Amino acid sequence: MSSDGPRWPNEFPYRWDADDAVTRRQLLRFAVYTSGALFAGAAGIAALSRLRGGAADGPAVRVADVADLPEGQALYFRYPGPEDQAVLVHLPGGLLVAYSQRCPHLSCAVVYQRDEQRLYCPCHEGVFDLRQGVPLAGPPRRPLTPIRLHREGPVVYAVGVGS
DSSP, rough: OOOOOOHHHHHOOOOOOOOOOOHHHHHHHHHHHHHHHHHHHHHHHHHHHHHHOOOEEEEEEEEEEEEGSOOOOEEEEEEETTTTTTEEEETTTEEEEEEEEEEETTBBBBBEEEEEEEEETTTTTEEOTTTTOOOEEEEESSOOOEEEEETTTTTEEEEEEEE
16 A cells, blocks of 8 residues: 555546436436336237227138038138138038137247147147147147138138137
8 A cells, every 4th residue: 555545546437526427316217207108008008909809800701612621621721811821620510610820939830730630830849729729739828810700601701810
């Protein structure tokens, strides 16, 4: 140590009397306003989602004649737009179900596997139930997006997306 006193005050680059830093009160005010804005944004998104509802009506698109799709078979089609892939499955007993082919995990294409009676995502080995589209195995945690169907005589139409 030198006789001039401790060395640390000279090495510290800030002078407290010239400090223009943000006060605690200003920092707290900023944090409160930012938190309030984030909360308001999340509440607004939730309100819009609730107003929009879970199901969206789309254009009515003719998908198939039931006679052309035997039980246990699937038909791939595009709905609601030309870029959106979907699958229609004719289940045993005459039940028809349709889902978006987009896997909710990472948007890979889901395919119908007749022998296993399931919908399968080959990207990460996701498996979905045919009747409800819920995940049975693999990383997907959300169900497939259902496509609502309407039947007029022998003709099946896709009429909306969602439950």
